[in-house]
Amino acid sequence: MRKPALLAPLLATLLLFGCGGSEAPPPEPDTTTDDAVTLEETRFVDVLPTYDSVPLPDGLEWVTNEEDEVFASPEARRGGSFRTYMLGFPLTLRMVGPDSNGGFASYLRANNSVGLVAIHPNTLNFIPMLATHWAFDDDGKTVYYRLRPEATWSDGLPITADDFMYTIDFMRSEHIVDPWYNNHYTNNIVAVTKHDDHTISVEGSTPKPREEILYEYGFGPMPRHFHKLDENWVVDYNWRAAPGPGPYRISHVEKGQYVTFERVDDWWGNDVKYLANRFNPDEVRITVIRDMNVAWEYFLRGELDTHPVVMPNFWHEKAVGEQFDNGYIQKIKFYTDNPQPSAGFWLNMDDPLLADSNIRLGLAHSMNIERLLTTLLRGDYERLKMHHEGYWDYTNPNIEPRTFDLDKADEYFAAAGFVSRGPDGIRVRDGQRLAFSLVYGTQEHTPRFVLLREEAKKAGVELNLQLMDASAYFKQILEKNHQIASMAWSTSLTPRFWEHYHSANAHIAQTNNITATDNPELDQLIDDYEDATDKPTRVALAHEIQQIIHDMGAFIPTWKVPYTREANWRWVRLPEWNGTRTTDVLFDFMSTANSTGLLWIDEEVKAETLAAREEGRAFDPVTITDETWRIE
Amino acid sequence: MRLRPQTVKQWRRFRSIRRGYWSLLIIGALLALTLVAELLVNSRAIVVRYEGSYYFPTYAGFMPGSQYGLDYDYETNYRELAASFAERREAAAASGAEPPGNWLILPPVPYNPFETDFRDDSFPPYPPSLSTQHYLGTDVAGRDILARLVYGFRLAMAFAVILLLCNYIVGIAVGCAMGFWGGAFDLIFQRLIEIWSNVPFLYVIMIVASVIVPNFWTLIGIMVVFGWMAMTWYMRTSTYKEKAREYVDAARALGASSPRIVFRHILPNTISIIVTFIPFSVATGVTALTALDYLGFGLPPPTPSWGELLAQGTANLQSPWIVTSVVVAMTLVLLMVAYVGEAIREAFDPKQFTFYE
Secondary structure (H helix, E strand, O other), X not given: OOOOOOOHHHHHHHHHOOOOOOOOXXXXXXXXXXXXXXXXXXXXXXXXXXXXXXXXXXXXXXXXXXXXXXXXXXXXXXXXXXXXEEOOOOOOOOOOOOOOOOOOHHHHHHHHOOOOEEEOOOOOOEEEOOEEEEXXXXXXXXXXXXXXXXXXXXXXXXXXXXXXXXXXXXXXXXXXXXXXXXXXXXXXXXXXXXXXXXXXXXXXXXXXXXXXXXXXXOOOOOOOOOOOOOXXXXXXXXXXXXXXXXXXXXXXXXXXXXXXXEEOOOOHHHHOOOOOOOOOOOEEEEEEOOOHHHHHHHHHOOOOOEEEOOOHHHHHHHOOOHHHXXXXXXXXXXXXXXXXXXXXXXXXXXXXXOOOHHHHHHHHOOOOHHHHHHOOOOOOOEEOOOOOOOOHHHOOOOOOOOOOOHHHHHHHHHHOOOOEEOOOOOEEEOOEEOEEEEXXXXXXHHHHHHHHHHHHHHOOOEXXXXXXXXXXXXXXXXXXXXXXXXEEEOOOOOOOHHHHHOHHHOOOOOOOOOOOOOOHHHHHHHHHHHHOOOHHHHHHHHHHHHHHHHHHOOEEEOEEOXXXXXXXXXXXXXXXXXXXXXXXXXXXXXOHHHOOOOOEEOHHHHHHHHHHHHHOOOOOOOEEEEOOOOOO | OOOOHHHHHHHHHHHHOHHHHHXXXXXXXXXXXXXXXXXXXXXXXXXXXXXXXXXXXXXXXXXXXXXXXXXXXXXXXXXXXXXXXXXXXXXXHHHOXXXXXXXXXXXXXXXXXXXXXXXXXXXXXXXXXXXXXEOOOXXXXXXXXXHHHHHHHHHHHHHHHHHHHHHXXXXXXXXXXXXXXXXXXXXXXXXXXXXXXXXXXXXXXXHHHHHOOOOHHHHHHHHHHHHOHHHHHHHHHHHHHHHOOHHXXXXXXXXXXXXXXXXXXXXXXXXXXXXXXXXXXXXHHHHHHHHHHHHOOOOOOOOOOHHHHHHHXXXXXOOHHHHHHHHHHHHHHHHHHHHHHHHHHHHOOHHHOOOOO
16 A cells, blocks of 8 residues: 655655654653553444445456465464564554554554555565455456455454445545545545455556556455544544454553554464465564664664664664674675665756756766765665666666766756856856755755765856755645755656656646656656556556656666665574565564565574573674675 | 053953963964964965966965866865875976976865765774874764864854844843833833743744754844843843942933933943853853754754764764764863853952942
8 A cells, every 4th residue: 555645755765764863753642641542442333334245247357376486484483572663652553544654654554454465575476365366357447356254353353345345435434534545545446346245346546557456456454343433533543453454463552662562373364375474473562762873772782683774874883893793693685676766866947947958967967976875875875777766677777877977067067058167166157156955854864965065066066955854845845946856756566657757747836746847748658658558568658758757867866775784683583585575674573565574583592692692602793695686 | 542440450350360361362362263264274275386376275266176287177176286296296306307396285184174085995984093184083974073173163153252242232222221211111021021031942943944944144033033131131130220320310410311321321330241241142152053053953064063063973972083072172162161251250240349338
């Protein structure tokens, strides 16, 4: 399920840069009142809503996929406790409604939204989850699902077609006070139909290729016996833990301090091919630690089991010393093959200077991103080539990014009339300086942009850094008041050109076309891409569109991080293949949607390690670099 | 110029308090040096002799490398130029040719506070080193810490002094008026100030910083709007006190106008209060700017700033030279300012000169 578009770039930034310590944690809830956290009771509705069924059409061709390899390790053992942390306490346990889009929501979503189907993390084929089989209608926008009859909620009640029917009513209700979901389940998912207790169909708004239909129009069910929808729902359900289809249930909530999940012992997924041997810890405790550097100290003391070390200073400077030399804590760098968030500089072509393509291209050749990557970022980050890189077939393999080249920059700027330099070395044209403001929202990026600014002076360009508070930063960009914006868009299954490059979204506020791209030729290609339903046509169009976007030069791609780096105490175990092609986080206990949750806790190794630490015995230090899925 | 005997006495008394006196001399010297910081801490050479001509790049405009026979058109890197001159001299000496008479003098700290200096074999922050002339090391972006400290100091002191002037002009004017006129004016202003003092200043800064990127003058503006009240109370009290003295009545009897009484008689007699507060206001100004920069609501990057260095230092405790430099610098400056303040207070203490019967 996609998150609301506004938050997507923020989330992408977090993923990319390892959740910066500057992320403000949400304010602590008032712990003095309303301490009643309802966890045991899961039935609040006396008369369950039921729905009529409609006969299935004839001639459906049911498909499933049991052929792909499993990716969880058969050696995995259930049991133990996994300890991790969050930077702030959630404001609610609801999945929708006000305040429900904080960091904690990702756990709730992962656990409660076990989808109908999922994408196999290595083969990228669809695999059965809650649905055992699926079939496509000829209209190109409807898909039929057969539900797994043994699937139950975490409280033991069966999951049926009625729950899916109810989900639509629920998501469209004004009582949930969540316009994004109201809209998504009205305008993207148009209808859900019950055919019998374990067969449903979902109709989307527009015809799409089959992989897109499964991805876009799939969703997880909401328990109809739990939610009593009325005007008090938002308040009443703020601290009620909903039963879900996933492997965990919330077992304890200590407001402001921690949340624990416990494994559903007889979970229906235990024997399902692609769910078996995953989600292994019996208990997971997520403690609030409001500062990443403090959390790191907890981790070194062994009070947290794993910690991300994606950021260069963590990997090179913090993740060293006794615990690592003695092999108690291990490090792993794992390359992945995933769509890359498009981090870089977005030039607003409504700006009079940036409307000139010579200036845009000159600017691209003035950005010494290679130097940034090799010096400040220690060669850890890699150069992003284009928007929509890493979308497998959809990515145009012939596009290379523009590199720092003072001669070319000089050529382009001279063509735009910026020939002479002022007393400060910045180019001028009729008294107008070649100066731009670069707006960004993450303090951690300041040293990077300082370096680019100093290098750009060599080309006679001035970059004025404009660091803004995150919300003001998004506001400025979405209202198209920026000149140059540093921003990373999150990823999707296939490239989305319409929202970023179609003229329908240009020059107006609150759209994702932040470059003011307005090109009739491009519009036509994008329309064709949106209408095409077979993959080869779409791929060919995507390549053509990407070439035009590259030639336009309104996006200067900066960096990508095509790997995850994590540190773990040696008792946290992974399969021998460590992770999957599309793993976001290796040491992830849940995250059903991303098909991980492969780790397990080895209690014997834990006892051995703790004893060794007590006695000062050492193991061999371990630093793994896994390039199985590295792409070049 | 003839000084009033009382002023002479106060000055002698101030000088006799050694640590306050020396602190004043040191701070004064530091401030004087920062006025010519471009000659001491800068990446531009002080003087270049090239092909028979002299160049003074410090205060001149941008000079491209091509001017000195280098193969680029951007700002000359004078450290590299020095190396290239030395190379050419050696080459000439080796071949027995007449050495070219090119030379240049670099400032003692040959870095400006913005440039990022990277080495091929390691990554910043670099520890202090004499050989690279990063005497206090570099920060995480490879910028020279000493350069940033010096320019940050100049900026912080300028900020504090301008803030102080603005605050005092408003505060003294309002306070004097309240004390002089008294009555309803005094009452209304007292209430206004009480209400205004309760507006949470930090929130206002945060809100403003989220809407616009604050610059030097907007920060001063905001801080004056919320900072002028402190001085009003003292000025009001002392004006009330002075107004009741006989010399004011005498002046009035001689027909002096109100402005004349305030500016010629009352204000000079309250000067000791104002002077006593100055050092402490300077310290407050420096601390305020540093705190705002530390929190990220201060001046925009890459402005050299102590608060920004402090934030970097605390986030990178494994590179202790960052946090040590800025903490030591800040402690010393604030300590010296406090010593000056203490000495002034002693010097102006009326108990030294008054007999109570």
